[in-house]
Amino acid sequence: MLLINFAGEHIFFPINLFSSLIAYKLDSKNKLYKTLKSKYFIYGEQDELNTAVSLLSNQIRTKQRYLQDFTSLHMIEVTNYCNLQCDYCQASTVTLEEAKIKKDNNLKKNILNKTLDIIFDSPSNSIKIELQGGEPLVNWNSCKYIIENAHARGQLLKNKNVEIIVCTNLLLVDEEKLAFLKKYNVHISTSLDGNKELHDKHRTSYSGNPSYEKFIEKLALTRKILGHNSVGALLTVTKSNLYHLKDVVDEYIRLGFNGLFIRALNPYGMATRNLEELGYTVEEFIQEYKKTLAYIIEQNKKGHLFADYYTQLLFKRIMSPFSTGFMDLQSPAGAGISGAIYDFNGNVYPTDEGRMIARMGDERFKIGNVLTDSYEKIFTNPKLINITKKSILFTTPSCSNCIFNPYCGSDPIRNFVESSDIVGHKPSSDFCKKNKLLFKHLFNLLEKNDQDTLDILWSWATKRPLREVRI
């Protein structure tokens, strides 16, 4: 059986000894006795207890380090319009309001300037700005304006390290735009759902035209100008590619990506409307995920350095003493305090999902507007404080006594979508079910103790080639 202490250290413990352990009757000559002490599961003397308290509090403080970096990810919704119409898309189409703002150049610039004001009021030293959409390149002028101005502000402030990412389907890039992005060292995050057949199944234009060929052509151009490693890709798993994830991995490796994020479909936007065609159960997803992870590990054994990013994250959470940044899985939640999203009209939300819910007509997660509210007012909005307070797993029903809570996190807005409550109802939550199954799977891998697999997982966790990790 698995024992985990509240700082996240674990032991595989023989189940037949558990009753003697909790009855204080474990033989002190047992091989695990000293290990239980050194990992602070048990204490005998006052000195052990004092040392345990001081070292465990260090460990917990180290793991919570991300809290010191208050709001470093800032996502700007440059436009809501997209040149593709993917059937699973969480974003939606252009509104009258946006069309109106687009015509009013002064208003547009005012919103962008105020947005940057708020972003640079953040106390974080590393400012990451992500341009999103819709398709941000549709509104290239705004992109240019934001990148130039963010860069200039970064130059003025010596203590701020500014990093800019554009989330784009790449179809609108050209040499001129890329030269501009190169100048400001911008990174690209794009989407790739697999090989031509899988990609074109969902990623099509309004008239239904496929996008794969053009994507490949533009990917090559982008890498040529920005450098190979400046492009990352995201995968959306639908019913169509769920059972072909091996092919997806092959395609990612063939195109020279260093890893992929096997991202389950989120219950927002159009995805909720097309669920019948796109969706799958958590169990189906996990079953395919495990197979795919095994396949990826095999590819690593063959010499490809290729990571599954979610496994990388969970493995780091389990094995390393350090804090890991991933705003969708933090306790307290990263919503608002690790990242925030700014809509084209200046509205601010704690997460992208909060904005999507607003788009569906419910503004409950709006924490302010850059035109009317100060940084302080937005980031001390009682709604945000409430979200943060109610997303601490140690105090959340079902999570507080879950063995995996030192590694897990909360996504309050996802909780709201699932259960109409930001705390969430874990027994019926797919989010919870998915993460628990993944943790279990990872601990199974750890217990098997296959040295090659461990070398590979550590090579992902420490971002080093296998030959440097392996001895």
Add this chain to the structure above:
Amino acid sequence: MTSYNGKAINVTRPIVAQVTYKKINLLKFAKTAFISNDNWSFGHKLLLISQKKTQKSKSAMIVDIDPSFLMRLSENDIIQVLPNGRINVLWEKKLNPYDITLFITNQCNAKCIMCPQPPKKDKYPLLDTNLFILKNLTNEPIKKIGITGGEPTTKPNDLIKILKQAYQSFPTSKIDLLTNAKKLSDFSLAKEISIANPNIIYCVSFPSDNMEDFNNIMGGDFYKTTMQSIQNLAILRQNIELRIVISKKNYSRLLQISEFIYRNFPFVQHIAFMGMEVIGYAYENLQELDISPREYNVHLLDAIRFLSRCHMNASIYNIPFCLIDKRLWKFICNSISAWKQNYVNECNLCIKKDNCPGLFSTSKVQKYSLSPIMS
């Protein structure tokens, strides 16, 4: 250190002096030891003479020194002579042109079961000797200063003076401070030491991951204070190396010790696994301690594999190549001081000899059968 026994004349107390081949010393403050074949010299503190007899003189001198010993000495070497005629070479240019080793005290507040150099009272104060060494080698290209004992922190005032002098004389030299760190659980002292010299690496004895073994090996209540001390040093942003001397008491927990370090002290710069020098208490307690590297290889492999995976620096000190799993060879350091490095006949056939730490010549047990590596 290299030592030699000659015959002392007019030496009533220990004299520390710097070796010179120049007949005349005009700098009154400079304490020099002149290596002489005749008796004519001027202004030296001490004469070193190979002849048996010498004409009457009031000068302090050591006579009847084997010429081959005198040949070893070079200009600027630092020696200490004792009234009984013993010459200790405190700094030997030919052997260690870039290193200085300073003994702060022979006293210690621990009683480690595997201590090669059991603590004793200091017969003479050592502070002036250490300051003399630091002040007189400023023209030498010193890269590293080892500060050891006994336990240096039991003489905190001396230690701080020496650290300050070391910084003045050698502002860029690294300082290896060997310590059990118990006293550094006092934050004020840790702070005072850390600001005395910015180049210190604290080489802290770290024998175990659990209190029982830790205190048992160190011979006292060290677990709690050492853990506190390491945290203090981390708060002071100091460089830390943890040293694990491998014995029968801890060999089966090398992996758990490594896991403990990574979880609690991931900020340490270096972790050293060390073979025992079997002399002193280590020899007295040999029955309780003795374990062959061949037997603990598998545990050492687990430990270093773990540390290497999580990107921690680890090294193996004091264990020869032929006793270690091939996969661990790249972690072996040529760590035994030149003056006590020993090889056996078989070693002459070994292709690894030049990089191998060999054995401690000081170890009273040299029985682990070595097998030369031929290819």
